[in-house]
Amino acid sequence: MPVVAAVGTTHPLAFAGVTFAMQVLAREGVRPVCVIAGVSAQDARSVLRRTPLDAATIAAQFDALREAGVGAFHVGALLSTDAVRAVAAGLAAFAGVPVVVDPVLAATGGDPLADDATVAALRDVLLPCATLLTPNLDEAGALLERSVRDLDAMRDAAPALRARGARAVLVKGGHLAGDAIDVVSDDAGVRTFRTPRIANVLRGTGDLLAATIAASLASGATLDDAIVHAHTRVADAIAHGVLFAGTRVAPETR
Numbered sequence: 541m542p543v544v545a546a547v548g549t550t551h552p553l554a555f556a557g558v559t560f561a562m563q564v565l566a567r568e569g570v571r572p573v574c575v576i577a578g579v580s581a582q583d584a585r586s587v588l589r590r591t592p593l594d595a596a597t598i599a600a601q602f603d604a605l606r607e608a609g610v611g612a613f614h615v616g617a618l619l620s621t622d623a624v625r626a627v628a629a630g631l632a633a634f635a636g637v638p639v640v641v642d643p644v645l646a647a648t649g650g651d652p653l654a655d656d657a658t659v660a661a662l663r664d665v666l667l668p669c670a671t672l673l674t675p676n677l678d679e680a681g682a683l684l685e686r687s688v689r690d691l692d693a694m695r696d697a698a699p700a701l702r703a704r705g706a707r708a709v710l711v712k713g714g715h716l717a718g719d720a721i722d723v724v725s726d727d728a729g730v731r732t733f734r735t736p737r738i739a740n741v742l743r744g745t746g747d748l749l750a751a752t753i754a755a756s757l758a759s760g761a762t763l764d765d766a767i768v769h770a771h772t773r774v775a776d777a778i779a780h781g782v783l784f785a786g787t788r789v790a791p792e793t794r
């Protein structure tokens with residue numbers, strides 16, 4: 541069974557974050573392991589507290605994974621520059637293993653998870669570690685320090701982020717009106733993936749997409765096949781969300 545490591549920050553209700561990614565990975569049929577890089581306290585409305593773990597504790601968790609045969613990494617929210625640097629250093633020991641980096645900067649409710657220095661570290665230190673970077677519109681804009689608000693801007697942003705070191709980039713257009721359109725840039729060029737918009741809201745779609753892609757890459761799928769499969773999972777989760785703690789979440793968390 542392929543092994544996938546979820547790296548990131550806990551969410552006590554598992555609406556998102558490494559606690560949710562572990563569930564997604566298990567449901568995809570891979571064995572989840574993890575590196576906890578930070579702890580967050582969040583409820584349905586806000587981020588109550590966020591505490592990055594120290595670099596030595598992050599490094600030791602990567603050391604502990606050495607014999608696990610990790611087949612892919614999913615990297616989610618990181619809460620400090622030190623945490624970003626420690627994760628990049630930890631990943632360096634796993635050369636050739638696919639790394640899906642979701643550069644989470646804020647909770648869905650809008651509360652920040654990363655400050656300006658952490659954004660800069662993501663851009664300069666972690667982005668070059670990414671086999672696939674999966675920013676939403678706001679994250680692409682923050683990483684590039686310009687506005688990314690429509691399909692044309694997404695088509696420019698994806699290769700611009702790739703030029704900064706990520707081997708492939710998927711800019712998520714879920715927050716635009718109309719069909720859900722994601723723009724992908726890799727060495728084969730720039731292309732779009734379009735899925736019909738499902739008229740409902742769901743927490744955790746970003747983590748669901750990235751963790752599902754990581755599971756497929758660990759199982760040997762091509763990038764395009766991994767993306768197509770992840771879109772079916774996201775669409776299914778949005779269509780079949782369940783209410784938990786006052787929030788509509790993916791059925792995985794039931």
Ligand SMILES: Nc1ncnc2c1ncn2[C@@H]1O[C@H](COP(=O)(O)OP(=O)(O)OP(=O)(O)O)[C@@H](O)[C@H]1O
Nearest residue numbers: 676712713714715720721737738744745746749774
């Ligand atoms: N209503 C929808 N119907 C179908 N697909 C959607 C919908 N909303 C988002 N998606 C898809 O879900 C994935 C996540 O996109 P989104 O832009 O919402 O990311 P995000 O902002 O990181 O997520 P989150 O809201 O969890 O922070 C993308 O592949 C996007 O195309």
Ligand SMILES: Cc1ncc(CO)c(N)n1
Nearest residue numbers: 549550556557617647648
């Ligand atoms: C820990 C964590 N990761 C990701 C998100 C994005 O929703 C969140 N709110 N919290």
